[in-house]
Amino acid sequence: MKEEQEQRSENTAxxxxxxxxxxxxxxQKAPSAEAAEIKDAGSGExxxxxxxxxxxxxxxxxxxxxxxxxxxxxxxxxxxxxxxIFKLYEKLLYALGNLLRRFKRCLCFLLPIAVGLVLGFVxxxxxxxxxxxxxxxAVVGLFAGLMLGAFPAVTDxxxxxxxxxxxxxLFLAGLAVPVAxxxxxxxxxxxxxxxxxxxxxxxxxxLVLGYVVAVTQIVPGLSASxxxxxxxxxxxxxxxxxxxxxxxxxxxxxxxACLVVGFVAGLVTFSKLxxxxxAKRRAPSFFAIAGLSLGSIVTMFFNPxxxxxxxGWAAGEPFALDLAxxxxxxxxxxxxxxxxxxxxxxxxxxxx
Numbered sequence: 001m002k003e004e005q006e007q008r009s010e011n012t013a014x015x016x017x018x019x020x021x022x023x024x025x026x027x028q029k030a031p032s033a034e035a036a037e038i039k040d041a042g043s044g045e046x047x048x049x050x051x052x053x054x055x056x057x058x059x060x061x062x063x064x065x066x067x068x069x070x071x072x073x074x075x076x077x078x079x080x081x082x083x084x085i086f087k088l089y090e091k092l093l094y095a096l097g098n099l100l101r102r103f104k105r106c107l108c109f110l111l112p113i114a115v116g117l118v119l120g121f122v123x124x125x126x127x128x129x130x131x132x133x134x135x136x137x138a139v140v141g142l143f144a145g146l147m148l149g150a151f152p153a154v155t156d157x158x159x160x161x162x163x164x165x166x167x168x169x170l171f172l173a174g175l176a177v178p179v180a181x182x183x184x185x186x187x188x189x190x191x192x193x194x195x196x197x198x199x200x201x202x203x204x205x206x207l208v209l210g211y212v213v214a215v216t217q218i219v220p221g222l223s224a225s226x227x228x229x230x231x232x233x234x235x236x237x238x239x240x241x242x243x244x245x246x247x248x249x250x251x252x253x254x255x256x257a258c259l260v261v262g263f264v265a266g267l268v269t270f271s272k273l274x275x276x277x278x279a280k281r282r283a284p285s286f287f288a289i290a291g292l293s294l295g296s297i298v299t300m301f302f303n304p305x306x307x308x309x310x311x312g313w314a315a316g317e318p319f320a321l322d323l324a325x326x327x328x329x330x331x332x333x334x335x336x337x338x339x340x341x342x343x344x345x346x347x348x349x350x351x352x
Contacts, residue, residue: 210262
C-alpha cells in the first residue's frame with residue numbers, strides 16, 4: 001500500500017514538471033501583431049510593419065514627402081533616394097501597392113508623407129522656383145551636393161553583392177537612362193506645348209503622362225520635371241497655376257484631373273510591381289537603381305533650365321556670384337548629406 005502511494009506521488013510530480021515550463025524554457029509567446037501581419041499578407045510578400053513608434057519617425061516620413069514634392073520642381077532631386085537613406089523605401093512601396101487592400105494601415109503610414117509632399121510642392125513652386133530664377137546654379141549646386149552625399153546610402157544596398165556582367169550592365173543602363181532623358185529634353189524637345197484647344201486624345205496622353213510621372217517618383221534617379229520638359233509640358237503646366245489662367249481656360253482642370261488619376265494609378269500599380277520585383281530580384285534591381293541615382297545627379301547640371309543658364313553666361317551675363325555660391329553650397333550639401341548617411345549607418349549597427 002505504501003509503495004502504491006509513493007508511485008502515485010512520483011507520477012503527479014512528473015505531470016507537474018511537464019505542464020509547468022522551467023525558467024530555462026520560457027512559455028511560447030503569442031505571435032506579435034507584426035508577425036500576424038506577415039502571415040496574413042496572403043500574397044507571398046513580406047509585409048513590413050508600418051507603425052510609427054515615435055514622433056521622430058513621423059517627422060522623418062514628413063521630410064521624405066517634402067523631397068518627393070520638391071522633386072516635381074527641381075530636376076534631378078529624387079524623393080525615392082531619400083526614402084532609401086531613411087530606410088523607408090520598401091515600406092513606402094508596400095504601403096502604396098497595398099493601399100486599397102489594407103487601406104487604414106497604409107493610409108496611416110502614408111499620411112505624414114502626403115503632408116510633407118504638399119508642403120514640398122508648395123514651397124518648391126513659390127520659393128525654390130524664385131530662387132532658381134535668381135541664382136539657378138547655386139540652388140542646383142545645393143541639391144546636387146545633397147544627392148551626391150546621399151549616394152553611398154544607395155550603394156550600401158549592393159555592398160558585398162557579386163558584381164556579375166549582368167549587374168554591371170544594369171548599373172550602366174540605369175546610369176544612361178536619366179542622362180538620355182536630360183539630353184532629349186535639352187536638345188530634342190518640342191518646346192512648350194499649349195494646354196488650350198485640346199482634343200480627346202490629349203486627355204488620354206495626360207492620363208499616361210500622370211502614370212509615368214508617378215513612376216519617376218517611386219524609381220530613384222528618374223526626374224518628373226525632366227520628363228515633363230522632354231514632353232514639352234513642364235513650362236505650360238507651371239505657368240497654368242494662376243487664378244487668371246484658370247478663369248480664361250477652365251478646361252485646364254480636366255488636364256489636372258487626368259494627371260491626378262494617372263498619377264494615383266501609377267503609384268498603386270507600379271509600387272506593387274516593384275515590391276514583387278524586390279522580393280525576387282533584389283540585388284540586380286538595386287544595381288540598376290544605383291545607376292539611375294548617379295545618372296540623376298548628372299542631369300541636375302544637364303537639363304533645359306540649367307542649359308539656358310550656361311547659354312546666358314556664354315552671352316556675357318554676370319555669373320561670378322552664382323558660380324561661387326554654387327560650389328560652396330555643393331560642398332555644404334555634400335558634407336551634410338554624407339554625415340547623415342554615416343549617422344544612419346551607425347544607428348543601424350547599434351540596433352543589431
